[in-house]
Amino acid sequence: MMTDTDATPPQDAQPINAVTVDAILAAVELGARERLVSLLDPLHEADIADLLEQITVDERHRLVDLWGTDLEGEFLSELSEGVRDDLLTHIDDEILASAVQEMETDDLVYLVEDLGEAQQAKVLDALDGADRVAVEASLQYDEDTAGRLMSSEMVVAPRHWTVGEAIDFMRAEDDLPEQFYKIILVDAGMKVLGTVPLGRVMAHRREVALDSIADLEPRVFRADQPGEEVAYAFNQYHLISAPVIDADERLVGVITIDDAIEVLQDETEADMKRLAGVGNEELSDSVWSTTKLRFPWLAINLATAVLASLVIAQFDAVITAVVALAVLMPIVASMGGNAATQTLTVAVRALATRDISRANALRIIRREALVGLLNGAAFAVITGIISLVWFGSPVLGVVIGVAMVLNLLVAGLAGILIPMGLERVGADPALASGTFVTTVTDVVGFFAFLGLASLFLL
Amino acid sequence: MMTDTDATPPQDAQPINAVTVDAILAAVELGARERLVSLLDPLHEADIADLLEQITVDERHRLVDLWGTDLEGEFLSELSEGVRDDLLTHIDDEILASAVQEMETDDLVYLVEDLGEAQQAKVLDALDGADRVAVEASLQYDEDTAGRLMSSEMVVAPRHWTVGEAIDFMRAEDDLPEQFYKIILVDAGMKVLGTVPLGRVMAHRREVALDSIADLEPRVFRADQPGEEVAYAFNQYHLISAPVIDADERLVGVITIDDAIEVLQDETEADMKRLAGVGNEELSDSVWSTTKLRFPWLAINLATAVLASLVIAQFDAVITAVVALAVLMPIVASMGGNAATQTLTVAVRALATRDISRANALRIIRREALVGLLNGAAFAVITGIISLVWFGSPVLGVVIGVAMVLNLLVAGLAGILIPMGLERVGADPALASGTFVTTVTDVVGFFAFLGLASLFLL
Known part of the structure; x- marks a missing residue:
């Protein structure tokens, strides 16, 4: 969907503020239908969607019930999945059917794709x-x-048309898309021959042939191509819209930039959440479903933490003898985990933006190892001195220093090699990286620190 | 900049592959200028920029030297900052001057904004x-x-023009922007009165007045408005382009979607990196500058780790008596840190997308507390049983269980309250959140676990 035609004062960066929300909820509370409609009317559908996501389930249902027949469908495609599914189940069938009439087909697809068959049929039946x-x-x-x-909203022209014929066609056509940016030239078999940006149509005289001013090898996507590749190409090549073809190379639709941005943002957000061990949760999810979604990640973390504890357990004799080790050992583990997370985040991001290639992979691995060594050396000195001053033991200072260098080196290597390895075997580099990497640094950190301590302090 | 007119086969998702890179570097090695130019010619400027970022500094310099007078400036605005600054210093003045001639003004601004005065003057002198x-x-x-x-590339029309006059003007104009999407209607004082999407111009007859088909209250940005707000609005309202006005409300330029996407992506990437304690580093940065950039974050982490160690040090007596505590205590800290990071990431993301408002703040805080309690209870049972089985001590099992509930509750609260607090006082919620939050969970985790152990196990 592409609309930016709404009348809204320019300065208002956050139109859904506390005052608006309070006024709208008050109208809902009072059942003041006209007031509600007049409050919602100036709002953009994306802001209405935000509003509905921020209020409680109960308030949300009462709002759409009161809105009733004035409800316009566009906001539905702006909702997050959880709220969308809740509302589609709640809204009265007839109101839903009339609300979806004016929507564009890409938004409709988002609306119905996760619905059950019965409900999907209900929406589809309402369409022309x-x-x-x-x-x-x-x-x-x-x-x-x-x-x-x-x-499916697009403007298509046979290749032999002139600028004048295209303009006459568009003037005569009642059902042009609300916003479009290119005319797509096709042959009789609907094969894409080129695209002409509207600005270029305007800049030429009526008798000019469209194919003489067309881009004859436009970027075209196959309908079965991953959305992620589409998003990458839109971002990389500054595309605004691009034709989509089927397996027989026939034109079947057009993708516009706003859909591509959404995929791009979703991908980045998903990477961010996976790195933090958060699944596909939404702010509007219930306590119970959030708890269930986070549980498995915490369980994996527990398993790796127990692994680290098993390492510590091997060294109980030295810990009993030198309790300073128990005091200092979280420092070694924490520094390793932190350094690994730094490298990991940079690596996951670089893989997502395709900035790591065979040409620079070795150089980047070497860089991470060296950065780990250098910061390891720096913090070896610092933690060595802290330990010496705190516990008065030069040997303890040396032990923690050596463990620090080792652990930060391993942190750098694990932080880059694990996501690169996952990517190589076709897995998601963000997905399990965090757990793997922290396990490695915890185990190495505790083993190096306590192992060296057993050798030199017992 | 907005160009998607380049001829490239559609299926090629990653045009800069190992084969291309090898062929290009071989041409550079041999000094085969014609071959280099013919290899670079079919590539999009964004891909050329990626290539230059992936090879070594030395290869990069030799490539642009060999490219010489055929060098086209567009790729310069696609480079990351570090590589851009390196190349601007390296490229011969005259070649640079001719290379920037054809660039659009927003790209030129990106190119020169971080240059020193002398170099900036050099580029500016080359422009018309x-x-x-x-x-x-x-x-x-x-x-x-x-x-x-x-x-500054835009198409402006006086408000009294008709569709026909606008089309005649565009046909007569030699210097139209390569891509534009709207005609901006202005009064004699260059005040923006409305915008007309090109598709709508095309759909109407020559005699129709532009202002009768214009969006009369388009979204307009002030030139001094933060780019972040612009990016948010483009994403939220599916904008394609929008006029920019100065303090006197005069039209001074136009922002297009590709610039907004870049800001949006940069913001999200910055949040992701700040959460991981990585500064504004680039993959092409040297070992030394990367080391220096990461050092302060590790130093902060060390300070917080020492704080946690100080807590542990208070309980050295109980650790010496029950060494199992030293074995198990990283589990408590690790689970707390992990749970806090989950909440924190969701919170930072929700704040960035403005999904947390006064309307739902309390509900979200309550939800995080409850999720923490529920998962805390679940892992209290699990870790309690593990400890009981491992060390045969029921009391130890209860102690770790209680510490787990407490720590996961605090993790949830800290994970949401700290970023919200930072946002409230105008600070960046991602910036120092990670450190604060981990400090809280480490201190609480160790204190609860070891404190309870002193009470019940000594």
Whole structure:
């Protein structure tokens, strides 16, 4: 969907502020329908969606009930998945059917793709024939593909047309997309021959042939191509819109930049959350579902923590003899974990933006090892001195120093090699990296520190 | 900049592959200029920039030297800052001057904004009068503002024009922007009155007045507005381009979606890195500068780790008596740190996307506390049983269990309250959150576990 036609004062950076929310909730409380409609009317559908995500389930249901027949469907495609599914189940069938009439097909696909069959049929039945066919065609493609992102709203011209013919066609056409940026030139078999940006159509005289001013090898996506690749290409090549073709190379739709941005943002957010051991949770999720989503990650962390404890348990004799070791050992582990997380985050990000290639992989690994060694040396000196001053033992200072160098070197190597290895075998570099890497640094850190201590302090 | 007109086969998701890189480096090695130019010619400038970021400094210099007078400036604005500054210093003055001629003013601003005065003057001198004025005007605004993102390439029309007059003007104009999406309607004082999407111009007959089909209250940004707000609005409202006005409300430029995406991606990446304790580093940075950039974050982590050690040191008597405590205590700290990082990441992300507001703040805090309690209870049972089985001590099992509940509750609260507090006082919620939060969970975890152990195990 592409609309930026709404009338809103420019300075208002956050239109959904506490005052608006309070006024809207008060209207809902009082059942003041006209007041509610007049409060919602100036808001952009994305802001209405934000509002609905921020209030409670109960308030949300009462709001849409009161809104009733004035409800416009566009905000539904702006909702996060959890709230969207809740509302689709709640909203009255007839109201939903009329609300979705004006929506664009890519937004409709987002709306219905996770619905059960019965509910999906309910929405599809409400659509006119062409929209319904387009939505059903889109749903044929797997989730997270270009086919799911595309819209069927586009302007297509036969290659032999002139600028004048294109303009006459558009003037005569009642059902042009609300926003479009290119005319797509096709042959009789709907094969894409080129695209003409609207600005270029405008800049030429009526008699100029469209194909003489077209980009004849535009970037085109296959409908079964992963959405992630589409997002990468839109970002890398500053695309605004691009045609989508099916397996027979026939034009089936067009993807616009806003859909690509959404995928791009979702990918980055997912990496960020996976690194932190958070699954696909939403702020509007319930306590119980959030608890369940976070549990497995914590369980994995527990398993790795127990592994580290098993290492410590091997050295109980030296810890009993020198209790300073128990005091200092979290420092070694914490520094290793922190250094590894630094490298890991940079690596995961660089892999996502395809900045690591065969050309620079070895150089980057070497760099991380050297950075680990250098910071390891620096913190070896610092922690050595702290330990010496604190416990008065030069040997303890040397032991923690050596363990620090070793652990920060290993942290750098694990932080880069583990995500690169996961990527190489086709796994998600962000997914389990954090756990692997912390396990490595914990085990190495405790083993080096306590092992050296057993050798030199017992 | 907005170009997607390059001829590249659609299927090629990663055009800079190992084969291309090897062929290009071989050409550089042999000094085969024509071969180099023919290899670079089909590549998009963004891919050339990626290539230059992936090879060594030395290879990079030799490549641009060999490229010489065929060098086209567009790729310069696609480079990361470090590589950009290195190349601007390296490239011959005359070649640079001719390379920047064709660039758009927003890209030129990115190119010169961090240059020293002498070098900036060198590039500015190479520009024609209008471009130079536009770049200098843009540089008057602070970094990271709308004024720095805007381009002066736009199509403006007086409000009384008709569709026909606008089309005639564009046909007559030699110097239209390569890509534009809207006509901006202005009054005699250059005040923005509305915008007309090109598709709508095309859909209407020549005699229709532009202002009758214009969006009369378009979203407009002030040149001194933070780029972050611009990026948020482009993403939230699916904008494609938007006018920029100065303090006197005069139209001074236009921001397009690609610039907004870049800010959006940069912000998210920055949050991700700050959470991991990584500064503004780039993959192409040297070992030494990376080491220096990461050192302060590790130093802060050391300080907090020492704080945790000070807590442990208070309990040396009980650790000497029950060495199992030393074995188990990293588990308590690690689980707390992990749970806190989960909450923290969700909170930082939600604050960045403005999903936390006064309307839902209390509910979210309550949710995090409850999730912490529930997972705390679950892992209290699990770790309690592990400890009981491992060390045969029921009391030890209860002690670790109680410490676990406490620590995961505190982790949830710290993970949400600290970033929200930082945001409230105008600080960056991602910046120091990680350190604060881990300090809290380490201190609470060790204190609860060892404190309870002293009470019940001594």
